[in-house]
Amino acid sequence: MIQLDDLDRAILRLLKEDARLTISEIAGRLGRPESTVHFRIKKLQEQNVIDKYTIVLGERLQPKSLAIVYIQAETPIIEDFLERYILYLMKTLSMFPNVLAVARSGKAGIIALIGEENREKLNRFVDETIRALPTLKKVEVFPIDSFTKGKEIVGFLVGV
Amino acid sequence: MIQLDDLDRAILRLLKEDARLTISEIAGRLGRPESTVHFRIKKLQEQNVIDKYTIVLGERLQPKSLAIVYIQAETPIIEDFLERYILYLMKTLSMFPNVLAVARSGKAGIIALIGEENREKLNRFVDETIRALPTLKKVEVFPIDSFTKGKEIVGFLVGV
Known part of the structure; x- marks a missing residue:
């Protein structure tokens, strides 16, 4: 340590x-x-205590509408299939520029941070792209309205 | 624009x-x-396109165990009370160093990113500090196991 x-x-x-x-x-x-x-x-x-020097982008480049989305996959009989399917879903989601972060949550779950220009586009992305993924058991959407801590992650994560 | x-x-x-x-x-x-x-x-x-120059801290300073926690407050009869109570909860949570980010989610919800040394400490924090908050309707915990995108937010958010 x-x-x-x-x-x-x-x-x-x-x-x-x-x-x-x-x-x-x-x-x-x-x-x-x-x-x-x-x-x-x-x-x-x-010692890699400082891992990286970087920039945070300003508000005007940041998505205005954010949500945390929890996705739970159907658990099939063959466990090895679930493993490969979850990794496939995570990689697929990671490729979208409006998906700012993607993490695994438990055996069958994925949690993602989505950012869009407005609430309508965000809902459309969730409905048309996420809910359309095959063999999902559950999709839970938690809109993010305002931060009291960690607000800067948006300008940190957003791509250019 | x-x-x-x-x-x-x-x-x-x-x-x-x-x-x-x-x-x-x-x-x-x-x-x-x-x-x-x-x-x-x-x-x-x-133009504030670049808002800030900052550093990302390395893995050895980062919490090893992460979770997203969704907290939903009981909705009381007096709406003005709910508003003040949610803001109070958000501020309280923001003061904990192991609470990396806190955001409002809807009228009665809060979403937070918690980071601890290990799973046991994280569970204890959720049980003893979060679930102990008064008048909550629901606490949902989504453990975060691994990232395919946005992994760096941990070293970005962690305090020193």
Whole structure:
């Protein structure tokens, strides 16, 4: 396990808020020498504590209508078939640009985050593309209206 | 609406993969003059197409056990009470470090992403903290086992 001290955490918090901060700016804010901050960031990168530097896209590029969709497949007699079918469904869903995230949920379930321009398009996608998938037992739709935490995942996940 | 052309999109895709790329590196990869790339990035930032530069934390800092939890509140007679109660629940949930995201879902629903070290701790949090909230009608738990898309949200959302 990686041991992070207060300085490591302070650096990570600053970079989470703005990954463009220079070493000199971080050193200034934390009242530490640049050489120390430089060494720590290098170490955090090497240890893969910092996995990636990326951007979050602004609201105007984000889908306006979101929903979490839970899909449960029929459980057939041959278990090996279910396994292959779930993986096939997950891969298929992942290919749609309006499907922002896809995860497996239990043996026969898939959970996906869908984003569309508006509620009508979202409903149409769920009805025409998801509910049309063969041998599903259940499709549950949870519309997402507003966030109190994690709002930025939308601009993080959306493609260009 | 913002009009993005192929060059804007190519720049955004490169920055999504590695936001530390220099203007000169981006210009080199796309076979465009540095001045053009500089101008485009400046414009994308000013228009808030690029909202933020950030980091994704590596696997060793990420919770190992994840679940989406859907919470539905009892609908009381006084609607104004429901509204305040839902907002109170959302704020309360948002304060837990192991609650990575919280969103409203419909009039009486909340959907949250929970992350814990292991399945046992996650189940305990759901049972002792979430199911213990007063006047809930339903709590549905969807474990998240593996992603085919959007896996990086975990390292994006996790706090330090």
